[in-house]
Amino acid sequence: MHSTRLLLAAALAGTLLAGCAGASKVMLGQARPPIDPSEVKVYSVPPPGSQDVAQLEASSAVGFGTQGQTDAAVERLKREAAALGANGVVLVGVGSSGSPLGMSVGAGTFGRHTAGGVSVGIPTTQKKAAGIAIWVPPGAVTPQAEPEPAGEPASSEPPEPAD
Numbered sequence: 001m002h003s004t005r006l007l008l009a010a011a012l013a014g015t016l017l018a019g020c021a022g023a024s025k026v027m028l029g030q031a032r033p034p035i036d037p038s039e040v041k042v043y044s045v046p047p048p049g050s051q052d053v054a055q056l057e058a059s060s061a062v063g064f065g066t067q068g069q070t071d072a073a074v075e076r077l078k079r080e081a082a083a084l085g086a087n088g089v090v091l092v093g094v095g096s097s098g099s100p101l102g103m104s105v106g107a108g109t110f111g112r113h114t115a116g117g118v119s120v121g122i123p124t125t126q127k128k129a130a131g132i133a134i135w136v137p138p139g140a141v142t143p144q145a146e147p148e149p150a151g152e153p154a155s156s157e158p159p160e161p162a163d
Contacts, residue, residue: 022058022059023056023057023058023059023076023077023079023080024056024057024058025054025055025056025057025080025084025133026054026055027053027054028052028053028054028055028132029051029052029053029054029135030051030053031053031054031084031085032053032084032085032086032135033085034082034083034084034085035082035085035087036082037075037078037079037081037082039082039087040078040081040082040086040087040088040089041087041088041089041136042074042077042078042088042089042091042131043088043089043090043091043134044090044091045090046088046090046132046134047088047134047136047140048140049136049137049140050088050134050135050136050137050140051134051135051137052132052133052134053081053084053085053086053132053133053134053135054080054081054084054086054132054133055130055131055132055133056077056080056081056089056130056131056132056133057128057129057130058073058074058076058077058080058128058129058130059073059076059126059127059128059129060072060073060076060126060127060128061126069096069125069126069127070094070127070129072127073094073127073128073129074089074091074094074129076129077089077091077129077131077133080133081131081133081134084133085135086133086134086135087134087135087136088133088134088135088136089131089132089133089134090131090132090134091129091130091131092130092131092132093129093130094127094128094129094130095127095128096125096126096127096128097125097126097128
């Protein structure tokens with residue numbers, strides 16, 4: 001019975017921590033009908049002809065600062081962009097913030113029974129991502145790195161002086 005209460009309290013604490021993910025937006029342009037989030041592409045620079053839709057910020061659930069949390073924050077950006085009909089997100093930045101939250105499990109008295117609890121301070125982190133939701137018109141050219149010029153590769157050694 002006592003272990004059931006502890007498990008229930010731990011599950012409740014975990015659920016509360018997991019619910020700390022969120023997103024916010026500031027509209028910059030016209031929203032369009034929603035699309036599937038899998039159609040949203042992530043860009044480092046906006047393609048030519050794209051139109052700004054909204055400035056977005058998203059955060060992951062509280063955890064231990066894993067790559068999965070970063071991925072979750074970026075996926076949340078994509079979902080928010082898709083809800084606005086944007087088919088792209090220009091990723092502006094990804095960071096993390098420490099959370100003052102810890103996890104503790106306690107107990108009390110019930111009738112003539114008394115139970116004690118243990119408190120564990122677990123340092124937690126929340127990943128945050130910021131981006132601009134954009135609409136990229138069909139046929140827009142995605143910016144890419146310039147190709148190397150044809151010919152012989154450039155030498156890294158300086159030329160020798162002529163006599």
